[in-house]
Amino acid sequence: xxxxxxxxxxxxxDATECAIDATPFVEVQPESDEPRKHIRFGIFSEYEIxxxxxxxxxxxxxxxxWSFAAVIVFLVVFFLPGGDSGIFILGCVACGAIxxxxxxxSRGLRRCSxxxxxxxxxxxxxxxxxxxxxxxxxxxTHTTPRHETPMFFGLEYGLAFIVQxxxxxxxxxxxxxxxxxx
Numbered sequence: 001x002x003x004x005x006x007x008x009x010x011x012x013x014d015a016t017e018c019a020i021d022a023t024p025f026v027e028v029q030p031e032s033d034e035p036r037k038h039i040r041f042g043i044f045s046e047y048e049i050x051x052x053x054x055x056x057x058x059x060x061x062x063x064x065x066w067s068f069a070a071v072i073v074f075l076v077v078f079f080l081p082g083g084d085s086g087i088f089i090l091g092c093v094a095c096g097a098i099x100x101x102x103x104x105x106s107r108g109l110r111r112c113s114x115x116x117x118x119x120x121x122x123x124x125x126x127x128x129x130x131x132x133x134x135x136x137x138x139x140x141t142h143t144t145p146r147h148e149t150p151m152f153f154g155l156e157y158g159l160a161f162i163v164q165x166x167x168x169x170x171x172x173x174x175x176x177x178x179x180x181x182x
Contacts (some may be wrong), residue, residue, distance in 0.1 A: 002025035003025065004023050005023055005174065008174040049112065050175065052170045052176075053109065053179070056109060057107075057109035060102055060105050060106040060109065061103065061106035062102075063099075064099045064102035064103040071092050071096050105123075113180070114182060117182070121168070121172075124164050131160060131161050131164070
């Protein structure tokens with residue numbers, strides 16, 4: 001059995017290249033009966049995953065860290081005299097819930113959970129839509145959000161787009177899809 005390294009479609013042994021994208025074939029190794037290797041971190045265990053998938057999971061951890069930092073800021077401001085306690089408690093709970101979501105997403109990717117991979121892909125596509133909307137709004141109104149210089153606007157959204165494309169490509173690679181059982 002041979003498999004296309006680009007699209008993942010399987011072909012018989014006598015085929016030489018993929019009929020769809022003309023990519024040379026790679027031999028398909030039969031599935032082994034031994035389970036995937038685990039790495040233990042104290043009480044936690046994770047699958048042995050590629051470094052690129054680890055980086056993607058930690059990129060999803062960054063919003064969790066920011067949310068938990070916001071919880072700390074809300075708690076500090078809550079104890080200052082003259083603060084409106086309802087607003088700060090609501091902000092603390094909201095930021096804590098958002099941070100917990102991002103933390104679970106990051107952890108789910110490292111544990112090779114199919115549902116968290118799907119969630120990550122949906123968030124990446126929402127990111128593509130948000131970037132397209134913001135760039136389109138810039139070209140229609142010529143106002144840059146949060147920036148005075150269009151160069152910084154272009155660098156920020158260009159870098160965000162490149163990172164999201166890279167995350168999408170990592171999560172849709174055939175070897176990573178196999179880890180998630182897709």
